[in-house]
Amino acid sequence: MTFRLTCPVCGKRDIREFTFGGQERGPRPEQPGLSAEEHFRWVQFRMIPGAGAEAGAGAEDAGAPAGGRADTRREWWYHGQGCGVWFRTTRDPMTNREVEGGGGQG
Amino acid sequence: MNRLKLRRLWSPTPLKRHYDTIIIGGGVHGLATAYCLARTHGIRDVAVLESQYIGFGGSGRNTAIVRANQRTPENVRFYAEGLKLWRVLTDELDFNLMFFNCGNLNLGHSEAAMNAFRLAANTHSFLGVKSEVLDPQQCAEAIPGLDISDRPAFPIHGGLFHPPGGIVRHDAVVWGLAKGAAAHGVHIHQGCEVRGIDTDGARVAGVRTSLGRVGCNRLGIMAGGYSTAVAAMLGIELPIHPLTIQAMVTLPLKPFLHHVFSSGAYHVYANQTLKGEIATGAHMDPQVNYTTDATAYYLKHQAEALVELMPALRRVRFMRIWAGLADMTPDMAPILEGNLGYDGLYLDAGWGYFGFKSGPVAGKYMAEYMATGERPEMIRAFQLKRFLENRYSGETAAVMKYGHWD
Numbered sequence A: 001m002t003f004r005l006t007c008p009v010c011g012k013r014d015i016r017e018f019t020f021g022g023q024e025r026g027p028r029p030e031q032p033g034l035s036a037e038e039h040f041r042w043v044q045f046r047m048i049p050g051a052g053a054e055a056g057a058g059a060e061d062a063g064a065p066a067g068g069r070a071d072t073r074r075e076w077w078y079h080g081q082g083c084g085v086w087f088r089t090t091r092d093p094m095t096n097r098e099v100e101g102g103g104g105q106g
Numbered sequence B: 001m002n003r004l005k006l007r008r009l010w011s012p013t014p015l016k017r018h019y020d021t022i023i024i025g026g027g028v029h030g031l032a033t034a035y036c037l038a039r040t041h042g043i044r045d046v047a048v049l050e051s052q053y054i055g056f057g058g059s060g061r062n063t064a065i066v067r068a069n070q071r072t073p074e075n076v077r078f079y080a081e082g083l084k085l086w087r088v089l090t091d092e093l094d095f096n097l098m099f100f101n102c103g104n105l106n107l108g109h110s111e112a113a114m115n116a117f118r119l120a121a122n123t124h125s126f127l128g129v130k131s132e133v134l135d136p137q138q139c140a141e142a143i144p145g146l147d148i149s150d151r152p153a154f155p156i157h158g159g160l161f162h163p164p165g166g167i168v169r170h171d172a173v174v175w176g177l178a179k180g181a182a183a184h185g186v187h188i189h190q191g192c193e194v195r196g197i198d199t200d201g202a203r204v205a206g207v208r209t210s211l212g213r214v215g216c217n218r219l220g221i222m223a224g225g226y227s228t229a230v231a232a233m234l235g236i237e238l239p240i241h242p243l244t245i246q247a248m249v250t251l252p253l254k255p256f257l258h259h260v261f262s263s264g265a266y267h268v269y270a271n272q273t274l275k276g277e278i279a280t281g282a283h284m285d286p287q288v289n290y291t292t293d294a295t296a297y298y299l300k301h302q303a304e305a306l307v308e309l310m311p312a313l314r315r316v317r318f319m320r321i322w323a324g325l326a327d328m329t330p331d332m333a334p335i336l337e338g339n340l341g342y343d344g345l346y347l348d349a350g351w352g353y354f355g356f357k358s359g360p361v362a363g364k365y366m367a368e369y370m371a372t373g374e375r376p377e378m379i380r381a382f383q384l385k386r387f388l389e390n391r392y393s394g395e396t397a398a399v400m401k402y403g404h405w406d
């Protein structure tokens, strides 16, 4: 199913115009003394959606992961087939869609 | 009509308050592990808890391609043993898994790809796995209708042929393993969702399910694309990205395609099923999601790619499209781990789109790991801590890849 993302310049455009740029990870950790483990945790371990807490209810949706829902994700996207801007938006991995008001930030 | 009398593959059992071992997830990995625990190690007090029905996950949705032509020695060895198990299991389970040993042909569209094939073929033959480099003419002889002219945007430079691979019927594997496990005393509970995990100090103590609390001494998380969500119940984070991946089949055609073929450049692999359909995949979403939505865009992509490689397929219609989850790790190798901070806790996940072919062999070694507490040599390379030590497996550089991981 196709859906749209909100480019801060062009507005709502089809997902196929964009390239995924990974999750917003926050500032890169300081380089001096940075261990392989700290670096990896910064790069990879923050990318995991998960319900975390037990949520008893939920999961009526056959595709839902245990606990009901995954967290929404703040991500980078690139409008390569449009204006060429990099921007951030917030998306819900349960629906693939942008969260209300999440899009359109540089 | 009497001849069609249906018999259950196993009998329903009541959910006990306690099992020695609980496996979360009724896919090939969970069922194979349970089967080997009971059959090989005599641990029969085992339950497989499945939130939907067995085979609901990737195990009932994959394109059933099996092969051992991975890139790195530790992966090649592991998948090569996996390939040998289909015949063994067909006998042992007394269930026709329909292993079609047709071989796999990977197409190369550049000299760089051909060099990667040569390297791979050497690694494979060094490890006793059959694999040979073909020129374009030999590719055309193997795959009728393949366009080896200069016309396609990415002309075919040659291929890597892997005779021991092929196709296995995925539903039969799920059913056969469930039947075999149940015959050795394993309880299989469908419609039983795990919602929380109980611990007792540094040990796992049981699970909280939609059908109540169940205690256990050992717990295996084998929940495929949902493994990150299950591990998160214990606050364990995993470097696994659940991504939606799609596949489709055409109308049935007369048999003409006698091998699996694939092309990394065109993002396409295809084979003809025993029913005659061309089964083909696989587009993977780059962004994490649990939707398992199919897309019109991908139908179009797949039609274009197939027709470009095999012009005779023009006008053949697609009949069905579906999707499932791929649990991708950063290095495209799995995580098989018993050192997760809680005694008795094990994990078998991160298979991406390699998890069908590896089901039985992973089950064999995970059962040994869970039964003895000792990590088997064969799966040493698949520890979680490799990431933290910056020792990624080299599989991402493999030539046979179809996703955005390329």
Ligand SMILES: Cc1cc2nc3c(=O)[nH]c(=O)nc-3n(C[C@H](O)[C@H](O)[C@H](O)COP(=O)(O)OP(=O)(O)OC[C@H]3O[C@@H](n4cnc5c(N)ncnc54)[C@H](O)[C@@H]3O)c2cc1C
Residues within 6 Å of the ligand: A065, A066, A067, B024, B025, B026, B027, B028, B029, B030, B049, B050, B051, B052, B053, B054, B055, B056, B057, B058, B059, B060, B061, B062, B063, B064, B065, B066, B192, B193, B194, B195, B222, B223, B224, B225, B226, B230, B245, B246, B247, B281, B282, B322, B323, B324, B325, B326, B348, B349, B351, B352, B353, B354, B355, B356, B357, B358
């Ligand atoms: C379209 C597609 C094509 C593919 N093609 C191939 C291929 O050609 N070759 C190949 O080797 N691999 C392929 N794969 C990958 C392969 O299907 C998977 O890697 C494999 O099936 C994983 O098996 P599993 O047992 O680990 O997980 P799954 O089969 O996903 O099983 C996990 C089970 O856990 C259950 N579960 C989840 N959460 C809970 C919970 N909280 N409580 C209880 N149960 C729970 C789920 O319902 C599910 O049934 C493909 C996948 C897809 C989607």
Ligand SMILES: [Zn+2]
Residues within 6 Å of the ligand: A007, A008, A009, A010, A011, A079, A082, A083, A084, A085
């Ligand atoms: Zn734009």
